[in-house]
Amino acid sequence: MITREIRLAAHVTDEPGLDHFALAETEVDGEVIVRTDYVGLAAAYLELMRADCRIPVPAWQPGDRVGAAVVGTVVRSDSPDLAVGDLVQSMTGWSEHSAGPAAQYVKLDRDLFPEPSYHLGQGVTAYYGMADVAAVGEGDVVFVSGAAGGVGSLAGQIARCRGAARVIGSAGSRAKAAYLVDELGYDAAFDYHDGPVADRLRELVPEGITVFFDVVGGEQYQAAVQTARPGARFALCGSLSHQLGGGADRFPEPDRAAAQARGIELSPFSCHHTPEQVAAWREHFTRWLGEGRFVFPQTIVEGGIKEVPGAFLSMLKGSYRGNVAVRLA
Numbered sequence: 001m002i003t004r005e006i007r008l009a010a011h012v013t014d015e016p017g018l019d020h021f022a023l024a025e026t027e028v029d030g031e032v033i034v035r036t037d038y039v040g041l042a043a044a045y046l047e048l049m050r051a052d053c054r055i056p057v058p059a060w061q062p063g064d065r066v067g068a069a070v071v072g073t074v075v076r077s078d079s080p081d082l083a084v085g086d087l088v089q090s091m092t093g094w095s096e097h098s099a100g101p102a103a104q105y106v107k108l109d110r111d112l113f114p115e116p117s118y119h120l121g122q123g124v125t126a127y128y129g130m131a132d133v134a135a136v137g138e139g140d141v142v143f144v145s146g147a148a149g150g151v152g153s154l155a156g157q158i159a160r161c162r163g164a165a166r167v168i169g170s171a172g173s174r175a176k177a178a179y180l181v182d183e184l185g186y187d188a189a190f191d192y193h194d195g196p197v198a199d200r201l202r203e204l205v206p207e208g209i210t211v212f213f214d215v216v217g218g219e220q221y222q223a224a225v226q227t228a229r230p231g232a233r234f235a236l237c238g239s240l241s242h243q244l245g246g247g248a249d250r251f252p253e254p255d256r257a258a259a260q261a262r263g264i265e266l267s268p269f270s271c272h273h274t275p276e277q278v279a280a281w282r283e284h285f286t287r288w289l290g291e292g293r294f295v296f297p298q299t300i301v302e303g304g305i306k307e308v309p310g311a312f313l314s315m316l317k318g319s320y321r322g323n324v325a326v327r328l329a
């Protein structure tokens with residue numbers, strides 16, 4: 001079958017742009033053929049597009065299809081494990097169709113979530129970081145950086161559902177800060193461009209934070225250290241301000257001296273999406289959705305395969321909220 005895919009045209013060295021991607025036709029064939037319904041977009045993909053990728057998984061090479069997470073529908077199957085019409089998830093990437101052995105697809109329960117695109121959310125990471133790494137619970141005062149993004153928009157809600165006393169978030173605009181409070185249940189939120197972050201935190205949480213879920217690093221990390229209570233737990237998930245904001249080091253060492261002086265427990269973590277981690281997130285997510293205690297913050301971009309690179313770049317620039325997916329079918 002002839003299909004269309006997005007390839008990496010060149011490694012990203014500095015700022016990513018449309019010329020790093022190319023739309024191409026290709027032929028796919030295999031035991032199973034899947035129509036891609038949604039492709040998920042995540043900030044971490046930018047790292048996989050760099051020649052000096054620092055994430056310990058194989059980076060994408062020029063000419064490769066961008067191999068991101070997708071959900072799709074089986075349209076042909078010679079496998080007893082998958083039937084036409086089954087919903088599946090895979091890392092087959094930015095293409096209208098994929099093909100291969102049945103083993104490269106994970107069969108999903110179509111009825112588990114309201115929409116198939118929910119399977120592309122970053123909840124496994126957010127849940128693992130909040131529940132297992134930070135062990136957030138009753139009475140915690142929580143600060144989430146990057147709180148309107150894919151991981152962050154779920155992390156704050158998880159803290160709330162696990163009994164946190166107060167949840168504060170930061171985001172890149174006042175509109176996003178209002179969204180956190182009005183729609184995601186944050187107690188307070190601020191635009192990190194509005195003056196020193198440490199000042200905002202002292203105003204909003206004079207009692208000091210006990211948990212920090214960090215996807216941004218930089219000034220927000222420093223401010224959290226300055227306003228943390230002794231013994232606070234920091235789940236260090238990402239470093240967007242370095243990854244996306246430019247500068248020499250995309251993954252800087254956190255300043256440990258100030259954290260040590262306050263007895264802060266620093267926990268950089270990597271979520272590997274083990275079956276147990278996936279199951280824990282799904283169990284809690286479906287329960288909280290059913291109880292009406294949780295919303296799934298999501299932006300669906302329309303326009304098909306040709307829109308995917310532009311949507312990815314817009315996502316990195318902060319044009320969207322929540323988990324971002326492009327609808328292909």
Ligand SMILES: NC(=O)c1ccc[n+]([C@@H]2O[C@H](COP(=O)([O-])OP(=O)(O)OC[C@H]3O[C@@H](n4cnc5c(N)ncnc54)[C@H](OP(=O)(O)O)[C@@H]3O)[C@@H](O)[C@H]2O)c1
Binds near residue numbers: 043150
């Ligand atoms: N540890 C793990 O296992 C793990 C797993 C998944 C992801 N991650 C990491 O978690 C982080 C978040 O991933 P995500 O996919 O959820 O990304 P995301 O937060 O959805 O990333 C897009 C957002 O980045 C923000 N942004 C753009 N430029 C920025 C800058 N200069 N400083 C601060 N924020 C900026 C924008 O939000 P604003 O408009 O609010 O600035 C934008 O909406 C990434 O660092 C990723 O690598 C880690």
